[in-house]
Amino acid sequence: MPGDHPLAPEVVTSGVALTVDPPPVPPGRADGVRRLVPGLLAVAGATAVAFAVQHVVPGLGSTTVAVVLGALAANLGLHRTALHPGTAFAAKRLLRAGVVLLGFQLSLAQVAGLGLGGLAVVATTVTITFFGTQGLGRLLGLGRARSLLVATGFSICGASAVGAMKEVAGGDDEDAGIAIALVTLCGSLAILALPPLRGLLGLDVTSFGSWVGASVHDVGQTVATANRVPGALTAAVVVKLSRVVLLAPLVAGVGLVRRRALAAAPGRRPAPLPLFVAGFLAAIGLASTGWLPAAALGVAHTGQQVLLTAALVGLGTGIHLKVLRRTGGRALTLGLLSWLLVAAVAYAGVRLTGA
Numbered sequence: 014m015p016g017d018h019p020l021a022p023e024v025v026t027s028g029v030a031l032t033v034d035p036p037p038v039p040p041g042r043a044d045g046v047r048r049l050v051p052g053l054l055a056v057a058g059a060t061a062v063a064f065a066v067q068h069v070v071p072g073l074g075s076t077t078v079a080v081v082l083g084a085l086a087a088n089l090g091l092h093r094t095a096l097h098p099g100t101a102f103a104a105k106r107l108l109r110a111g112v113v114l115l116g117f118q119l120s121l122a123q124v125a126g127l128g129l130g131g132l133a134v135v136a137t138t139v140t141i142t143f144f145g146t147q148g149l150g151r152l153l154g155l156g157r158a159r160s161l162l163v164a165t166g167f168s169i170c171g172a173s174a175v176g177a178m179k180e181v182a183g184g185d186d187e188d189a190g191i192a193i194a195l196v197t198l199c200g201s202l203a204i205l206a207l208p209p210l211r212g213l214l215g216l217d218v219t220s221f222g223s224w225v226g227a228s229v230h231d232v233g234q235t236v237a238t239a240n241r242v243p244g245a246l247t248a249a250v251v252v253k254l255s256r257v258v259l260l261a262p263l264v265a266g267v268g269l270v271r272r273r274a275l276a277a278a279p280g281r282r283p284a285p286l287p288l289f290v291a292g293f294l295a296a297i298g299l300a301s302t303g304w305l306p307a308a309a310l311g312v313a314h315t316g317q318q319v320l321l322t323a324a325l326v327g328l329g330t331g332i333h334l335k336v337l338r339r340t341g342g343r344a345l346t347l348g349l350l351s352w353l354l355v356a357a358v359a360y361a362g363v364r365l366t367g368a
Contacts, residue, residue, distance in 0.1 A: 052099015052327075056107075059083065059326040060319065071240070072204060074233025075322040080172060080197045083329020092330045104327030108176040109289035111320030112260075115173070115232075116296025117305070117313035119254050127255055130366030131223065135255045138227045138359045142168035143263065146351040153343045158184035160347070161267070162192035167351040170257045171196040171231030172325050177260060181268045181287065190331035195348030200234035203352075208241040218244040220363050226252025227359035258297065261290045 063078040083100070086092045092100065127135070143164045150160025165178040172193045179189045207229070211221045222245035229235040232253060239249035264287060296313075299305065337344065 048098045049102050050099065052096040052101070053103065054099070055086075055096050056100060056103045056323050056326045059086070060323045063322050063326070072237050074231065074237055075318065076172065076231055076233045076325050077197055077201055079322045079325040080193060080329040080332070083326045084194070084332040087330045087332060088334050100327040100330050102327070103323050104176065104331070107320045107327070108173065108324035109287075109292075111317050111324055112173060112177055113289055113292035113296055114313050114317035114320060115257065116293040117300045117310055118317070119258060119297045119300060121297070121301040123251050124255050124258060127251065131252065132255070134223065134227055134359065134362035134366055135252060135259070137362055138355060139168045139256055139259050139263075141358045142351065142355040145354050146347065149350050149354075150347050153347055155343055155347060156188065158182045159188040159191060159344075162188050163195055163344075163347055163351060165263065166192050166196035167199070167230055167348075167355055168256075169260050169263065170253075171200055171234065172328060173231070173321055174260055176324060176328055177287075177290070178264055178267065181264055181271065183271065186331040187333075187336050189328065190333060191337060191344050193325075193328055194332045194337060195344065195351075196230045199348055199352040200230040203229045203356075204234060204238045204241070207238050207356075211242060214360065216363070218242060219248045220367070221245050222248030223252050224356075224359055224363045225249040226254075227256065227362065228356045229253070230355075232257070261294050264290050 059079065059082045060075075063075040063082060066073055066078045067075040083092075124132070146164035146167055147157075147160045150163060151157075155163075161182045162175050162178055162184050165182075166172060166175040168174075175189055175192045175196065178184075182188075184192075203225075207225060208221075214224075216224060221242055222239050225235055225239045225245065226249040229238050229249075235249055235253040236246065239245040268287065300310065
């Protein structure tokens, strides 16, 4: 009857009063948060499992295990629709927060400590791998965004770099999933393949650490590989983190190029410098001041590990075997060629410079 609904207006037509239902109320912030809960709980459980596996099998980094768990969930039908909002949130938002905290592991003093030779090795390896992999991708007939994401993962820091570059590159979940699968596979193989090559390639302990830091993809994979040769870890981590510094200019550069290319096109343009990349640079600057106590840096390090592991569970759910089978031969060929390219260029640089 008229007036039963406190907000329902009445429309009078020919003396008959009709009640008009109010427009639907859009879901509020609380509803949006509730939609995230199932997926985030699943991500939290998988993250705990990843760290437990890393504790039992130190050679398996938590990030590698996280990618595998996410991929298993996607391909075994366990990644249900109700989980998608939460896993997508982890893959995007938690990843960005983890990348910002990663900046606290770096300082300009560490980078400067490499010397001109070490810096030249890092810059040359990243540059040749980044552009060379994209060229190989074009020759193999892979898409621009897919080749770019593979190039970013192999040249900088594995799956984390792929996630950071995805939006700027214009890639979709399929492109990111293939790139992450490739860097996870090749980085895991590096843990087994590189240490036995040290003697054959004539590398002392420090040079081997530099080679690992300049060529292995993910930070966790770098640590696991260098740990197999006592004394190599310090050089590997410093060189690796110096490569990570280049993530910011690469993302910013690609964003600027795409922004110009899309200047005349309608729609949203990529930001020239994403906010989380600016946060990453700010974290490096703050860590370089020496003002932060060791305890604070330790908390940032732990937080970064947890957030990136959780994010890679979410990213792993984008890896579908049917997609890999569809482009498997060409994509796998690109991954293997990029792995050989980064290893060869890094080795040549270490031998030439003595870094």
